[in-house]
Amino acid sequence: MKWALVLTESAGIALSAILANRVRGALTALGIIIGIVAVVTTMTAANGLQNTFRKSFSSVGADVFYVSRQPWIQQGSFFQFRNREPMEMDDADALQQRIAGYGVVNPTINLPRPVKVGSTTMSDVIVVGTTDRMSYVSDVSTDLGRFMSPFDVRFKNNVAVIGSNIREQLFAGTMPINNSIRIGRKDFRVIGVMEEQGGGGFLGGPNVDRQIYIPISTFEAAYGTTNNNVDLAVKAPSQEALLDLEYRVIGEVRRIRGLRPSEPDDFAINKLDSLMGSYNSTMGVVVLIGLLITGISLFVGGVGVMNIMFVSVTERTREIGIRKAIGAPKRSILLQFLLESSFICVAGGVIGLLVSVIVTMAIDHFVMPAGLSFPIAFIALLVALITGVFSGLIPAMKAAKLDPIDALRYE
């Protein structure tokens, strides 16, 4: 028998069977719709989280690493980090001299300080002491005014470059440039406003829009460095040169800090890579659990389909008997029921996908940037189809194996 003919006939029977029980079909598909929406939203959310995370750390830069006293992600005992020697401004100068021509070193130091303009106060603002090299190393630029100059650093000028968020909150409607801003107990003159970065403060990432940059020399004079460690941002000429430079810097910093060869490093190299790696391993588990739980809802939907397919087979026992008596082979009956369950599930998958698009748009609008990617849509439909085949298989096999005599006698 020609396969195409069997397929068309079976597809026709399957469709008319679904259409004959529209409400039942819709309710059965609902289970699949919910399952698909849950799974797709989980995947979309995971994607969105990762993108947001990446974006919120994008100011870190891919060709930059940081030499700090402590790693960003601490593993093992807290005490091994606690007694380390502080990282100081001298270290920054020494390192810059040693790797001159290979990389640019920019020291930064930060503290939370309340900030005040007129009578408006803003708390938990991160005040960052840095140098003019910041604009080169971190690839940030000003929206208004200018960044600090080498002179500002050298002469410990009381100048500040503020984040876009600070401008919105403290200088709403007024021009911030050349206005006075009080940071802690010292007055600064605003010389620039940074470009908005967005996506800040997500998952503990830095909210660069809520930062104020002042010359590191001014910072030291005003707030001291004893309790605060200088971070050394090192920028490589290219992303490819990053690893080589990293080894070189490790060696140089060991020498600067006077470590003997047998001693372990008493400082940490922090990179976007290590941050992303740590994020991925953590989020991987979370997403896996999420998919497992949402997968259960899809599984329950599949069980619902299987249940209805058993009902459908029982209801149509006599029809199966007639078809077998007049010569329907097993595969034709099998196909008829497999197609019926597949149609229900794929229809559920398509509707679920459409609902997911709406849910994703809502997430994108209210929670975080998110988008439904083509691979996710494809996987969702494939999963729906597989669910359909699997939940239809046992009922379809039951139907195919029916004895025509018993089936014809069935009332």
Next chain:
Amino acid sequence: MTDAPTNAKSGQPALSLRDVVKTYVMGDQELRALRGVSLDVYSNEYIAIMGPSGSGKSTLMNVIGCLDTPTSGSYLLEGQPVERMTDDELAAIRNRRIGFVFQTFNLIARANIWHNVELPLIYAGIDKNERRARALHALERVGLGDRLDHRPNELSGGQRQRVAIARALVTEPSIILADEPTGNLDSVTGDEILTMFDELHAAGQTIVLVTHEDDVAAHAHRTIRLRDGQIESDTVVDPALAPDRISP
């Protein structure tokens, strides 16, 4: 017990059963529905199988119709042994060689009668245009060529049975197996159906009919009576209807 008919056509029988035994196991009991039935049916014979309930006539019908296989014994359908065939091979044999007419019509309710009649041709792998033409021809033969789009529940019992006959005829089967075809019909409609069988027989069709009514059996030229799973008698009722007496 009388002798087997002497007026049967010579040559190979259309179907030939030898010592067919069918045993059902129900729990720890063995039910012997057929206890050694031997029977030859020649082309263009019109045979009635009769017997009280429990005599094994339904089982014999199922075996002849290839819906069931004998426990032992042999069954040749047009020279082909079917007793060891797989389910799908049996399905193919039913599809091509046997036309069923049931007491309860057994049409597919959701499909129109055209589709009901073309259904066996779909399983035979016939392409659409030929299917349509042959289904139309079969429906015209039973006088329903103008009702193609009706569904079975829009037709009377007699009309439904005629659709079933059209479905049985459409594959041009070796035999038509009719199981109490008038059992669910009033006597006038029943007579119409039986007249139709007479016409088919006159046109050369081999028919095996199962009934418990004598006046239905009277339409056949040969009557086989079963009792307790064995052939009790095999009689030529009306030699005038025997196949070799019919002018072509």
